[in-house]
Amino acid sequence: MKKVFYLLIPVLLxxxxxxxxxxxxxxxxxxxxxxxxxxxxxxxxxxxxxxxILSVRVQSLDPTQSAFFNIEGSDGRVGGGGQNADAxxxxxxxxxxxxxxxxxxxxxxxxxxxxxxxxVQRLIQKxxxxxxxxxxxxxxxxxxxxxxxxxxxxxxxxxxxxxRATLLxxxxxxxxxxxxxxxxxxxxxxxxxxxxYVITLDLTDPKVLESPYYYLMPxxxxxxxxxxxxxxxxxLPLVTxxxxxxxxxxxxxxxxxxxxxxx
Numbered sequence: 001m002k003k004v005f006y007l008l009i010p011v012l013l014x015x016x017x018x019x020x021x022x023x024x025x026x027x028x029x030x031x032x033x034x035x036x037x038x039x040x041x042x043x044x045x046x047x048x049x050x051x052x053i054l055s056v057r058v059q060s061l062d063p064t065q066s067a068f069f070n071i072e073g074s075d076g077r078v079g080g081g082g083q084n085a086d087a088x089x090x091x092x093x094x095x096x097x098x099x100x101x102x103x104x105x106x107x108x109x110x111x112x113x114x115x116x117x118x119x120v121q122r123l124i125q126k127x128x129x130x131x132x133x134x135x136x137x138x139x140x141x142x143x144x145x146x147x148x149x150x151x152x153x154x155x156x157x158x159x160x161x162x163x164r165a166t167l168l169x170x171x172x173x174x175x176x177x178x179x180x181x182x183x184x185x186x187x188x189x190x191x192x193x194x195x196x197y198v199i200t201l202d203l204t205d206p207k208v209l210e211s212p213y214y215y216l217m218p219x220x221x222x223x224x225x226x227x228x229x230x231x232x233x234x235x236l237p238l239v240t241x242x243x244x245x246x247x248x249x250x251x252x253x254x255x256x257x258x259x260x261x262x263x
Contacts, residue, residue, distance in 0.1 A: 046164075048120060053094065055139065056124060057137070058128055065132055093143075099113075107127045107130075142161075143218060145219065146219070148224070150224035151180060153175025158174070164215055169216075184203070185202070186201050187222070188216070188221070188222055190219075
């Protein structure tokens with residue numbers, strides 16, 4: 001029994017080790033120097049939904065006239081620079097109601113649900129042109145946020161201040177996966193109208209770049225699982241203490257047995 005115990009220790013130690021196969025993203029068997037892999041991307045364009053918040057900015061040669069169409073912040077400005085400006089756009093944006101409309105000054109109600117951001121921009125541009133000559137309309141989705149949970153450095157909810165984000169970008173914002181994360185089973189949870197979908201992606205496979213779910217959509221949740229090896233590794237101190245106690249008991253029993261035989 002004592003020999004079995006000492007044989008188990010190397011097995012436990014090896015079971016907690018990681019290889020590059022466990023840790024590397026976008027793995028490939030092609031080691032040709034300078035080789036470039038090409039993948040067809042199937043990005044799906046996001047369509048505006050109720051509860052989204054849109055920033056609508058109107059510019060024209062006459063700032064006085066265009067000001068009627070712009071919602072100003074508490075400081076009297078529509079924007080500034082950097083992330084604070086984007087947060088201001090979120091607070092002063094137009095909320096899409098449950099019927100899919102936004103209510104623009106002077107123009108009135110405009111149906112924007114089920115349209116892409118580019119389509120919304122063209123639609124509002126057409127409506128604003130009825131009142132302003134040579135006006136330029138800029139539309140942004142300011143309610144784009146994703147949540148990253150599970151075995152990552154900084155789990156939480158992150159705002160995206162551009163028109164698109166990839167799965168790797170979201171993981172980067174969360175501080176990347178921990179060493180014990182399962183890169184072969186990363187789940188993307190997506191809500192589309194009244195239905196929820198759970199998609200499992202393998203980030204070690206280069207073909208993940210072809211997946212339409214590689215590009216995230218607003219309110220997506222990314223969940224990173226933990227590897228079984230990592231669970232074993234985390235429990236290793238407890239296992240070591242347990243086996244140490246068993247080893248001590250075995251040595252004590254052997255000692256008592258030897259003394260008994262000598263007597």
